[in-house]
Amino acid sequence: MALSALGVVYGDIGTSPLYALKESFHHGHNIGITHDNIFGILSLIFWSLIIVISIKYLRYVLKADNKGEGGILALTALVTPRTDKHATKRKNLIRLGLFGTALLYGDGMITPSISVLSAVEGLELITPVFSPYIIPITIAILIGLFSVQKYGTDAVGKIFGPLTLFWFLTLGGLGIFNIIKEPSVLMAMNPYYAFHFFMENQWNGFLVLGSVFLVVTGGEALYSDLGHFGRQPIQRAWFAVVLPCLVLNYFGQGALLTHNPLAAKNPFFLMAPSWMLTPLVILATLSTVIASQALITGVFSITMQAVQLGYIPRVLIEHTSEKEFGQIYVKSMNRMLMIACILLVFFFKTSSNLAAAYGIAVTTTMGVTTILFYLVARQKWRWSRWKAGLICGFFLIIDLSFWGANLLKVVDGGWVPLAVGVFIFVMMTTWKKGRKLLAQRIRDEVIPLSLFLDKIDTQRPYRNPGIAIYMASGLKDTPYALIQSYEHYKSIHEHLIFLSVVTEEIPQVPQSRRVEVNSIGHGCYTVFVHYGYMERPNIPKELDGLQIGNILLNPNEATYFIGKERLFATEKPGMAIWREKLFAFQTANAQDATTFFQLPRKRVMEVGVQVEL
Known part of the structure; x- marks a missing residue:
């Protein structure tokens, strides 16, 4: 597990040496390549890795799991109050968590693009002949990366794990090779050099934090991938392999710059002997493909959580491992990320x-x-x-320092991930509020289930042989599909099951609590099927062999009734017209309930209803 975690979780942070130190000495920062500045930036890099990754995430944040699952949505679920008197606080916390989640999608677009592009650019150091082909090669590699995602995290991890281990050992070896020439560079671990750097460079020194931050960009993805591997394998991989190799490599690059300041144009590749350059470029390219894996699997995880918590429309989620539940593949999200990465490479052109x-x-x-x-x-x-x-305040000061330095990047392209994050945040909140509004509109057109049962008792309609299962989000009101079919046919099935799927705010629900059955008389039953937000519903599986009264249920012989809404934006109080149109578009393009709940298609009847929002 630790080896697989190495390949999936640490790929992102493991390829930061390709560009982090180079960008720290970018000409736009006006930082001279002097002994003090080199030591100052190395000190900042070292302590960023220690404070942000080793202490904040691995020591503290990874312990804040929700039944083994990590990520900002899981964290939000942990702290969200359940009582009505805290309704305002609950909404604000949810919005905060959703916004952080939405921003991760923006990060998921940039990580594969910058990682692969930075490695392929190393070809230019071998021969200028490759220069016109950098972008086409990068795009081809990205297409290949997203094409293998369907085979699952486990398969990808088994392939990537050993290769990533070799990559980190190479990083460490290159670092040692250069540190031997200038061992005094190790003195940069002293935090004095970081403070001295700020004192000497002041505002320009603060701006450099925006580039230093590149060394820790994999931290949030690391937390999102917690459910794939567990805390201990992730921690062991970090302290045994990742941290020492990263530190050695960054300090090796620093040792190179003390002797050859001109190497700042690409210190990673120039720290290698000339005979090693070609295999290093190939290895770096393969490693950057792996680097993208951390964010891709993290995006898959938060997508499934968001679907189950009702923040985005239903999408097809495939489980790729029979042993590890958290290993999943989301085809639609995979395709969208691939397109976004390709567009970013075309638009920005260089790492x-x-x-x-x-x-x-x-x-x-x-x-x-x-x-x-x-x-x-x-x-x-x-x-x-x-x-x-004290602890969180210290972490927040570090976060805000990095945030302030990166804020100045907005005009240079930082608006792209922000725009993506805001767009996804609007989509999430619109879907959640729209579903609530739709339920309210339908509720206005239906009658309480108790009144319908009284109506059956009074009118005694003809009872068709068989079992009808009516899917509904809640069971206080009569499903609209039942009202429509009863008005048209004046008959109902002999046995009626009103089924509601309940998503709990925990990752997984024990099998003992999965299904809840209640008899409400007149041959009618309510069935609640409980799932965690990390589980994919499979209704026939849960109903198979279920005892309903004196019937042993066969889900392939029942008839499933589902309401199919056609939505129209109106001036009625609810949401703005543009949001109602957006919600109608989302609804029309959401995965159908039959597929999402894995119902037998030949046993499903859809009853249409037109709703004015």
Whole structure:
């Protein structure tokens, strides 16, 4: 598991040496390549890795799991109050968590693009002949990367794990090779050099933090991937392999710059002997493909959580492992990420241009994570206000420092991930509010289930042989599909089952609590099927062999009735017209309920209804 975690979780942070130190000495920062500046930036890099990754995420944040699952949505679920008197606080926390989640999608677009592009650019150091082909080669590699996602995290991890281990050992070896020539560079671990750097460079030194942040950009994806591997394998891989190899490589690059300041144009590749350049470019390219895996699997995880919690429309989610539940593949999201990455490569053209857009979304998400973690520490772990405040306050100062430095990147391209995040946030909130509004509109047209049962008792309609299962989001009111069919046919089935799928705010629901059956008389039953937000519903599987009265249910012999809404935007109170149109578009393009709940298609009847929002 630790080896697989190495290939999936640490690919992103493991390829930062390709561009992080290079961008720190970018000409736009006006930082001279002097002994003090080199030591100062190395000190910042070292302590960023220690504070942000080793302490914040691995020591503290990874402990804030929701039944083994990580990520900002899981963190939000942990701290969201359930009582009505905290309704306003609940909404604000949910919005905060949703916004942080939405920004991760923007990060998921940039990570594959900048990682692969930065590695392929190394071909130019071998021969200028490759220069016109950098972008086509990058796009071809990205297409290949997204094409293998359907085989699952487990298969990908088994392939990527050993290769990533070799990559990190190479990083460490290159670092040692250069550190031997200038061992004094190790003195940069002293935090004095970081403070001295700020004192000497002041504003320009602060701006460099935007590039230094590139060394820790994989932290949030690391947390999102917690459910794939578990805390211990992730921690062991970091302290045994990743951290020492990264530190050695960054300090090796620094040692090179002390002797050859001109190497700042691409210190990673220039720190290698000339005979090693070609295999290093190939290895770096393969490793950047792996780097993208952390964000891709993280995006898959938060997509499934968002679907189950009702924040985005239903999408097809495929489980790729029979042993590990958290290993999934989301085809539609995979395709969208691929297209977005290709467009980013076309638009920005170089890794330096992409670096200018990289960071603002991730720093914002990291800040949100710190705020939510403070609430977990206070509410769930019962930390004192002083303890939680000191620890989280320290982390927040670091987050805000990085955030402020990256904020200046907005005009240079940082607006792209922000725009993506805002767009997805609007989509999420519109879907959630739209579903609530739709339920209210339909509720106005139906009658309470108790009244319908009284109507059956009074009118005694003809009962067709067989079992009818009516899918409904709640069981207080009569499903609209039943009202429509009864008005047209004046008959109902002999046995009626009103089925509601309940998504709990926990990752998985024990099988003992999965199904709840209640008899409500007149041959009618209510069935509640409970799932966690990380589980994909399979209704026939849960109903197979279920005892309903004196019937042993066969889900392939029942008839499933589902309401199919056609929505129209109106001036009625609810949402703005543009949001109602957006919600109608989302509804029309959502995965159908038959596929999502894995119902037998030949046993499903859809009853149409027109609804004015």
